[in-house]
Amino acid sequence: MHATVDAFVDSTRALVEAVATAGGEALGTLPTPVPTSVTRMLVSLRGLVDQMPPLTAEIDVVVRELHAKRLSIEALQAELATLDEQLEILERSLRPVVAWSRQWNRLRRSLTDALPTGEGTGPAD
Structure with missing residues (x-):
């Protein structure tokens, strides 16, 4: 200029x-x-x-700011990828617990259905 x-x-x-x-x-x-x-x-x-002020100084500041924003986006993407992996592992870990819970509910229902429901069938005092 x-x-x-x-x-x-x-x-x-x-x-x-x-x-x-x-x-x-x-x-x-x-x-x-x-x-x-x-x-x-x-x-x-x-x-x-x-x-x-010199135009090149202003352009340098803008370029450094853009680079910093790109680096922060890269860091955020890495954090999100890590969080996604952790959630996937947690989801896989909980699948057996969900299956056991469903089996337990079925077993409880079948036991409840198999046992007589009378008032006099309880243990004697």
Whole structure:
């Protein structure tokens, strides 16, 4: 950006000098306020450019931020993959417990159905 502005300032200065030379030959002399105004404009423009941070620094910051976000996404994906593996292992571990629970409920029902349900069939006191 600085190089572009410097090139712009130099080409504007050359243009002003060329116009002053051409106009000076035709009119005699270019009035003093014109070169002074152009010089002030160029100085102001250069000052404005000097106040701006370099564009490459801003782009570098954005690129570093994007890279950091990608790294955090990769880390999150790794955590999710690990959690998925843990849940799969837990699910496989619980399958026998679920099967045993169902068998126990069937056994309990079959025992309840097989035993008589009378009040006098309990143990004697």
